Amino acid sequence: MTNFHYIGKEASRPDGPDKAAGKALYIQDLQRPGMLYGKIKFSDFPHARIKHIDTSKAERLTGVRAVITAFNTPEIRLGFMRDNFALKKDKVRQYRDEIVAVAAIDPEIAAEATELIKVEYEPLPGLFSPHEAMKEGAPLVHETDPQGNSRTDNLVPLQFHHESGDLEAGKRAAKHVVEGTFTTPMVQQCCMGTAGCIAELDMNSNLTIWAKTQIPFLAQRDFNRALSDMGLAGKNARVIVPTLGGSFGSGLDTHCYEYIAILLAFRTGYPVKIVYTRAEEFANLSPRQSSTTKIIQGCDQNGKLTFRHVEVLQDNGAYTSWGATYPSVMMMPATSLYRISNVYFNAQLVYTNNTYCQAMRGYGNPEFTWALESNMDKLAEEARIDPFDFRMLNSNKPNETTPMGLKISTCGLKECLETVAQKLNWKKRHKKGKHRGKGLASLIHVGGGARIYRSDASGLILKLDDFGNVNVYHGGVEMGQGLHSVLTLAVAEALGVSSEKVLINPTDTGTCPWDVGTHASRGAFMACNAAILAANKLRDKIFGLAEVFYPQEVEKNLKKLKKKNPNYKPPDFDVIKAARRENFELQDGFIFIKDGPQESWLRLELARLLRAIHFRNQGQMLTTEVFYDPPNELPDFKKGFGNISATYAFGTQGAEVEVDTETGEVKILKMVAAHDVGKVLNPQALKGQMYGALAQGIGYAFYEELLSQQGKILNPNFRDYKIPRVYEMDFPIELEFIESNDRFGPFGAKGVAEPGLVPTAPAIANAIYDAIGVRIHDLPITPDKVLAALKKLK
Amino acid sequence: MKKEISFTLNGSEVSVTIDEHLCLIDVLRGPLGQTGTNEGCREGECGACTVIVDGRAVNSCLYPALEVEGKNVTTIEGLQEPNQKLSIIQQAFVDHGAIQCGFCTPGMIMSAKALLDTNQNPTEDEIRDVLLGNLCRCTGYVQIVEAVKQAVVQLKNKK
Numbered sequence: 001m002t003n004f005h006y007i008g009k010e011a012s013r014p015d016g017p018d019k020a021a022g023k024a025l026y027i028q029d030l031q032r033p034g035m036l037y038g039k040i041k042f043s044d045f046p047h048a049r050i051k052h053i054d055t056s057k058a059e060r061l062t063g064v065r066a067v068i069t070a071f072n073t074p075e076i077r078l079g080f081m082r083d084n085f086a087l088k089k090d091k092v093r094q095y096r097d098e099i100v101a102v103a104a105i106d107p108e109i110a111a112e113a114t115e116l117i118k119v120e121y122e123p124l125p126g127l128f129s130p131h132e133a134m135k136e137g138a139p140l141v142h143e144t145d146p147q148g149n150s151r152t153d154n155l156v157p158l159q160f161h162h163e164s165g166d167l168e169a170g171k172r173a174a175k176h177v178v179e180g181t182f183t184t185p186m187v188q189q190c191c192m193g194t195a196g197c198i199a200e201l202d203m204n205s206n207l208t209i210w211a212k213t214q215i216p217f218l219a220q221r222d223f224n225r226a227l228s229d230m231g232l233a234g235k236n237a238r239v240i241v242p243t244l245g246g247s248f249g250s251g252l253d254t255h256c257y258e259y260i261a262i263l264l265a266f267r268t269g270y271p272v273k274i275v276y277t278r279a280e281e282f283a284n285l286s287p288r289q290s291s292t293t294k295i296i297q298g299c300d301q302n303g304k305l306t307f308r309h310v311e312v313l314q315d316n317g318a319y320t321s322w323g324a325t326y327p328s329v330m331m332m333p334a335t336s337l338y339r340i341s342n343v344y345f346n347a348q349l350v351y352t353n354n355t356y357c358q359a360m361r362g363y364g365n366p367e368f369t370w371a372l373e374s375n376m377d378k379l380a381e382e383a384r385i386d387p388f389d390f391r392m393l394n395s396n397k398p399n400e401t402t403p404m405g406l407k408i409s410t411c412g413l414k415e416c417l418e419t420v421a422q423k424l425n426w427k428k429r430h431k432k433g434k435h436r437g438k439g440l441a442s443l444i445h446v447g448g449g450a451r452i453y454r455s456d457a458s459g460l461i462l463k464l465d466d467f468g469n470v471n472v473y474h475g476g477v478e479m480g481q482g483l484h485s486v487l488t489l490a491v492a493e494a495l496g497v498s499s500e501k502v503l504i505n506p507t508d509t510g511t512c513p514w515d516v517g518t519h520a521s522r523g524a525f526m527a528c529n530a531a532i533l534a535a536n537k538l539r540d541k542i543f544g545l546a547e548v549f550y551p552q553e554v555e556k557n558l559k560k561l562k563k564k565n566p567n568y569k570p571p572d573f574d575v576i577k578a579a580r581r582e583n584f585e586l587q588d589g590f591i592f593i594k595d596g597p598q599e600s601w602l603r604l605e606l607a608r609l610l611r612a613i614h615f616r617n618q619g620q621m622l623t624t625e626v627f628y629d630p631p632n633e634l635p636d637f638k639k640g641f642g643n644i645s646a647t648y649a650f651g652t653q654g655a656e657v658e659v660d661t662e663t664g665e666v667k668i669l670k671m672v673a674a675h676d677v678g679k680v681l682n683p684q685a686l687k688g689q690m691y692g693a694l695a696q697g698i699g700y701a702f703y704e705e706l707l708s709q710q711g712k713i714l715n716p717n718f719r720d721y722k723i724p725r726v727y728e729m730d731f732p733i734e735l736e737f738i739e740s741n742d743r744f745g746p747f748g749a750k751g752v753a754e755p756g757l758v759p760t761a762p763a764i765a766n767a768i769y770d771a772i773g774v775r776i777h778d779l780p781i782t783p784d785k786v787l788a789a790l791k792k793l794k
Numbered sequence: 795m796k797k798e799i800s801f802t803l804n805g806s807e808v809s810v811t812i813d814e815h816l817c818l819i820d821v822l823r824g825p826l827g828q829t830g831t832n833e834g835c836r837e838g839e840c841g842a843c844t845v846i847v848d849g850r851a852v853n854s855c856l857y858p859a860l861e862v863e864g865k866n867v868t869t870i871e872g873l874q875e876p877n878q879k880l881s882i883i884q885q886a887f888v889d890h891g892a893i894q895c896g897f898c899t900p901g902m903i904m905s906a907k908a909l910l911d912t913n914q915n916p917t918e919d920e921i922r923d924v925l926l927g928n929l930c931r932c933t934g935y936v937q938i939v940e941a942v943k944q945a946v947v948q949l950k951n952k953k
Contacts, residue, residue, distance in 0.1 A: 016888035019896030020880055022830020022870035026897060029829040190931050192834050192842055192897035245832070245897030246931050278835040480895025480932045684891035688933055692894065695934030718839035718929065726925045726935040733936065 005588070006489040006499055007747045010684050013485040014504065015243070015478070024243040027196040027212055032271035035198065036065055038264045039110035040257060040274070041100040041117045042284060043092035046128075046353040046711030047141070048121035050091060055100055057116035063109035066267045067117075068260075069100050073267070074230045076259045078222065081156070082146040084319035084356070086226075086259035091124070093141050093318035094355055095711050096284040098256050103264040103272050127154065128711055130292075130315045130350035141318055141351035156316050156349035160327035162335055162640020163344050164403035170307025170342030174298025178379040181294045182371035183778045185705040186287040186315075189360050190723050193245015195285055196275030199261035207237040207265075211258060214251035214477045215517035216241055218453075220509045222254040223262065230266060241507040247479035248696075249359035250285060252519055253321045257284075282716030286358035287706050289326055290315050293371035303385045303393050305340045312347040312368070317356030324349055324357075326364030328452055328637050328644075329520075333368050335640065336402035336648075337444045338376075338394040343403050345640060353711045359519065361693070362754045365445055366700060366761065370779060373441035373762035377769060387766065388421050391442060396650065398740075405633075405641045406648060410740035412676030413442060413650040419674035419736045420654035430771070435661055436669070439766025440654040441759035447678065447750030448646025448742070449630040450520035457629035458522075459513025460530035462491065462538050464622040466614060468589055468607030470497055472504045474530070475515030476523050481753055482685035483523040489682055490528035490746060494535030496586035497606065513625060521649065521751030524681065528746030530628040538624040542609070543581040545620070546591060549612045550584070550604060551575045557601035571597040631744065646744040649751055651675035653694075653759045655767040661790060664783030666702070666768060667731075674736040675755055679748030690735050690756040695724045697760025702728075703780050801862040803828075804872030812859055819843045819854040821862075822869060830870035830900050834929070841928035844901035844908075845869045851908035851924070870900035873907065882952065883907055883945040892941035894932030902928045906942045910949060918943065 018024045055067045070089035078084050088097045100117050104110035127133040127141060133154040141154050171177070198210045207227060213219045216239040223237030244251070257274045264272040276285065296309040316324055327347030334345045380390035396402075398411045420426075420440050430436040449456045461473040472491055478484045484504045492499040505511065515526070554575060562568055578593045585594045590603045613620050635642025654672040659665070673690055680686055703722045707714040715721045741748035761779055769775050774789035800809040803826065810825050822828040822845070831854055834842030838853040845854045846868040873881040880888065883903055893899050902925065909916055909924040916924075921942045930938065 012888045012891065013893065015896070016893050017880060017884075019893045019899050020884040020887050020903065021874050022828075022900040024896050025829070026832070028833065029823075192840065192895060192929065192931050193832070194834075244895060246895040248931070278837070278840075480897075482894065684937075688891045688894055688937055691934035691936040692932045693934075696931070717837060718835055719837070723929060723931060724934070725929065726922050726939065729935045730922060733934075 004493055006493045008680050011485065011489060011499065011682050013482055013685065014488055015484060026193045026243050026245050027198070027210060028193065028275055030198055030210055030242055032198055032200055035271045035273055036103040036105060036264070036268055037107040037110045038261050038272045038274040039102050039114045040098050040260060041114040043095055043097040043099055044119065045092060045121050045123050046095050047124040047126040048092050049124065050088065050099065051120040051122050053100060054118040058102055058113040061109060061113045061116060063105045064102060064113045065105065066103040066264055067100060067113070068263055068267055073263050076226045076229045077146065078254060078256065078259060079319050080322050080324055081320040083142060084256065086256050086263065094353055096355055098260060101260045101264060103268050126353040126711055128352055128354055130313050130352060133350045133352045141353060154351040156320055156324060156351060158324055158349055159638045160331060160347040160640070161345065161638055162331055162404060164335065165342035167307055167309065167342045167344050171298060173300055173306040175301040176379060176383040177296065177298040178375060178382050179296040180371070180375050180378060180777060181292065182374055184291045184367045184370055185779060186290045186357065186708065187360065187700060187704040188282055188287045188706050188721060189248040189250040191246030191248060191250060194276040194278060194281040195250065195255065195257070196273065197258045197261050198271055198273040199265040200271035201265050205232045205235045207235065207262060208240065209237060209258065209262065210240050210242050212244055212247065212251055213239065213241060214247050214479060214519055216477065216507055216509050217475055217514045218517055219254050226259055226262060238508065238510040241477055244477065244479040248361045249363065249519065251479070252359040252517065279716045282721060283713040286321055286323065286356050288360035289323060289357035291367040293368060295371045295375045297375055297379050299379055299383055303383050303390055305338055305394050307342040308334065308340050309344045310334045314347065314349045315352050315354055316349040317352060317354045319356040321356060321358040323359040325452060326367065329364040330368035331404060331640050332406065332446065332644065333365060333372055333444050335404035336406045337372060337442065338391065339396060341403060354708055355713065361696065362758050363520065365443065365754065365758045369441065369443055369758050370762050373759060374765055374775070377766045378775065388417060388426050388440065391417055405643050407643045409647045409744060410678065410742045411650055412738035412740040415738045416650055416652035416674040416676055417442065419738065420652045420672045423672040423734050423736065424654045424656055435659045435771050436657065437767045437769065437771025438654065438656050439763050439770055440652055441762035441766060442652040443650065443755055443758040445649045445755045445758060446520050446645035447649030448525055448744050449522045449632055450645050451632045451634045453516050454634065455629065456516055456632060457627055458515040458526035458530050459625065459627045460527065460534050461513055461623060461625045462534045464610055466607065466611050468497065468501055468605065468610060470495060470502045472502060473512045474504070474527055475507060475512040476527050477507055477518040479518065481523065481689060483518065483527060485685045486524045486681045487527045487531060490531040491535060494532045495538060497589045501589055513627065521753040523753065524749065525745060525751045526628060526630070528681065528749065529630070530626050532746055533626040533628055534624050537626060538622060539586060541622055541624065542586065542591070543584040545613050546584050546609060547579050547581055549609055550591060551579050553604050553608055553612050554602055561601050571599065573597050647742045647750050649676060649755050651755045651759065653763040655763045657764060657767040657771055659768060659771045659786065661772060664786035666781065666786065670732045672734045672736065673756060674738060675752065676738040676740050676750065677752050678742040678745040678750035679739050680737050681747065681749050686737065686752060687735055689752050691733065693754065693756025694733060694760055695729055697757035698728065699724050700757065700779060701761035701764045701781055703782065705780050797860065799860060799863050801864060802866045804868055814860060816859045817855055818845065818857040818859050818862055821859045822854060828869050828871050832897050832900060834897065841905065842898050842901040844904040844928065846904055846908050849908065849911065851905050870904060873903065882948045883910065886941040886945035886948065890937045890941035890944060892933065892938040898928060898930045902930065902938055906945065910945060914950060916946060
């Protein structure tokens, strides 16, 4: 085992002091000279034709600089299927559709102006559930597709399908079969810092946009296309990412408000800022999709799984974002969590007049694992096998290939299960009538990038300066998760410098190399792998040049030393002979000869070596660029096959609960989370990710639900939309990290950002069942649902 | 209506002419340029905007600006010590991984400070009580509570 200097040791994050001092600059804090404030007038109907827009009063309001609609601006299409428009012209398809936008000298005037706008509509019948939208003769949300062809139904034209093995044979082999339908609600990312951007065009018509994004380079592509739509073909969008107040998937797409800010900046000639209020964020920023999953599984008399049949139905809302590809992730646990050979998976997405949805942490996995792990417990009970034993029996193993073609390199699932069972004292069951119970649930998730785009790569540049600083340019996004914390450690470790000398530059498409985006728990995996590659290249360069410059510089050291200490007798050591690239080592910012004498004059400060290389005729500065593309494949999602990730993360969570059968309240007594993380890079950052994800899992389990009635969001505030507070998180949480040292992972590590919330809800639901014998099928598990289920039981 | 208000901000006298209807956060973030205080919801639900007025933690997004006349206001900018040194509570947040995106952090720290200024020996329940009004979406609060407990110990040792 390598002896690491930085990896695996507690380290505080580099941006911590600024954030603690209130000096971090979020989009809310940024100002540009002459900046105007944009505000959007959203639709008053969920589905209607736009008959007339009267903006005259708004235009006359003092302080208003521009009022734009789809009628006086170029058409900009956007979205994963290009079915959305920055501003809507013919009709609105959801309450949050953008009809008019205003730029004014302050936010209050902009808000007042939007209230002066009058829109006449012809209301159309709305569709508010996928079931309604799939009925024959249902009104169409989109009459045509983006190519202008007529549409005949509300199905989103995306296919996610998998069939493997022999399903009928699997059914015949099953002694026990259990079926269930499970639902999950829309939930909001609830970033503490709301969404926003500033768009600014220079007089060459190149755009700079400060954006709350997780995909700066895909955003650049999207915005460049918009510039082209605006008649500015060939002009460039530079995307700069300020400090993000959380993101959790909400930055995986470009948003209408960003294009509107660009249009307003273009119209007015001034920078335009749009920042959502909290109410706007809840009502107008896309949440996590709701889902309905029907699952049937069977096992033989020994408890071996024989088949799995899954059908997923998702409410896409009115437009299509990247989040519509949730089934690409659901397919992964559906085909590959636990050993299974006969699988059917199909997912259908349907347009409705509800708010359109997008990515959120876990990306389909919490939705599907809710169904799978609840159903696993039902099947275990049917087969009269302990749920822990049942999972152990069917557990994945290292070095196996799953029906989807996932190549499992390392797999710590058994260790995770055993750890949770041990920490929960699993075999010691609570006595009946105590209303206490224990439950567990596991997960599989991508842990080595996720190729859902042609390139899954991540570039990185290391630039050394005369002071021994290592300036890092990386296109990944720090949104709070701690990417820059582990990247700092990885660079320090791999290059051999002190972590204080590692300076991470802001993410900016103008200076950083391309990265597909910070999603799918890929940030640390990609950045740290790229850092190792770059550091190795750079060390090679340094050591090559050191053959000439190291002897010269240490000779100066020796001279100085002899001057100070005339009696000093250097050891018998031929520096010039030893100065071969393969003999050098760089550690903590000092270069020296491996196995050479331990004399201080032979330890040369990297900065001095770099200056010697720089300040001479034909001098050189050292910079290295790498482009790391992980060994994974873009799956064929229509066939449901392909090794989407280089490695996979596993984990198990266990819950012990007590249920108050009078009130339906569930109290968590204890939670254990055991995760196969490959390797702990920074314990402090890792714990933060896991505790935080677990809290989101608790919210998902118990109370989070974005309520929508006839397409209108009913709870657009923190009073009515509850997320966990410090009191709800007042129970013991034991985190256990299994280090499987994955061969593809940087220093052995796997991605860790999302797994922590994936199995939380089913672990809790399984514990509730163990406590009181009721099975909740629909998240969130509210006291009302618990009471209703208890009543049904009696 | 415009009105001039004078108050003490982080130890210095300030006077500023404001629209009467503004809340304290607007004055802090606007004319006074103190952007460390964050606006998370503007309805007193998230606590990101917490500042201390005459020793009491308040939501500056609801606090009428006119009411700070003659009062003593402390914001996150007032905690830092000279020569780039963080205060004990701030440093404890950094040391314990209590910070992720950081948007809630100034409010959390101000709530904790208001408690520790008056109670040098708070129980964990008392710590949780004062943080009840501060939402955090990133951390699950575990390391935040640990940080405040550590700050309690360090503040005691300092005395």
